[in-house]
Amino acid sequence: MTTTDIRLVVLDMAGTTVADGGLVERAFDAAARELGVEPGTPDHAEKLDYVRATMGESKISVFRHLFGDEDRAQHANTMFEKAYGELVDGGLIAPVPGAREAVEELTADGRTVVLTTGFARVTQDAILGALGWRDLVPLTLCPADAGGRGRPYPDMVLAAFLRTGAADDVRQVAVVGDTAYDVLSGVRAGAGLVAGVRTGAHRDDAFREAGAGHVLDSVAGLPALLRGVDG
Template sequence: MSTDIRLVVLDMAGTTVADGGLVEQAFRAAARTLGVDDAGSEHERMLAHVRATMGESKISVFRHLFGDEERAQRANAAFEQAYHDLVDAGHCAALPGAEDAIRALRDAGRTVVLTTGFSRATRDRILDALGWRDLADLTLCPAEAGRGRPYPDLVLTALLRTGTESVRQIAVAGDTGYDMLTGTRAGAPVVAGVLTGAHGEDRLRADGATHVLPSVADLPALLAR
């Protein structure tokens, strides 16, 4: 284990923020907007893709599912509105130990960046609901980095924006296979999967996890070893 981890890049939903099925609920609303029957086989096929690609930029998911740009943008707008309504209704909470873990990482002299596959507006809605605007050193969404997961752009943008010297000084943590791919493609030596979100240990390890932890609360101790 490297003792020179300077930058920690953390996913939001499923890693530091409880998902609680909100993504799937919001997707159902988006699909209905485009005339997809909740009870039909087409809906189940689409939902399976949403589950498999958790962590990816949501507009990219909708482009894959609905084809043309106009339909994808309509679906994305409906998804965001439904997700915002759920957040505003109080269905948004930090995962146990997440806030303390972020504070512990920063207290240890490490820079913490929160990343998400959501849009800027949705990310900010979550941060405001949790009172997390100043919790991390930086927050990033795909629109601010170039491409979303599984590309390495979010992690590399975090490196550039924070002035971190080397990719060998980065730890990445997330709950999805796409988080793991993002970390490995960015060259991070520590890519930790957590079991509080979308994907299980087999998927996390298959996509490059160097460690699998019960939750992000265990990350400060891992990096302190």
């Protein structure tokens, strides 16, 4: 199969199609304070490093790793989602330049686009609402919509494949994101095209190590790639 055979495109949100200007770290600070982890301490620095390294992973999974027991993890996740939602409501997010146009081009080319996230549904909906994207694509998915595991598991990609019916073969699926976790989820799902973008958390070496076949400057270059114009 070639790039032109792609029928379903699964795109990450924050860092890939959505520019959030480091809001994940700001929301983490708010959540960490709630659990007694103060900025400037070694504990905070260690936990923040882990948050940065695991960008793209389901946030509740990150907090389970950081805070151990389920009650503390759930509390941290609730505080994180609340803080992130408030930042979104404050107008601190925007589309990655060319992202909406890329989605519209992909759709015009006859491809189905699904937006996915590691955030909870309430936060995903807040982002979609803030950007005016509620009707941009036919399906959006968060970890809870696909069994709860999130990335780097392939579940959201496979859920998109099953729910849309847009492709006959997983090799007709493209997965694109700004983290190694996005890439790994696409590889594990058997997607025919898996690409990293340089507009977010991770860089080329992490993408290649996770199995990306392509690295793009941004999602704006995806329609041309899938038309076989560039790559």
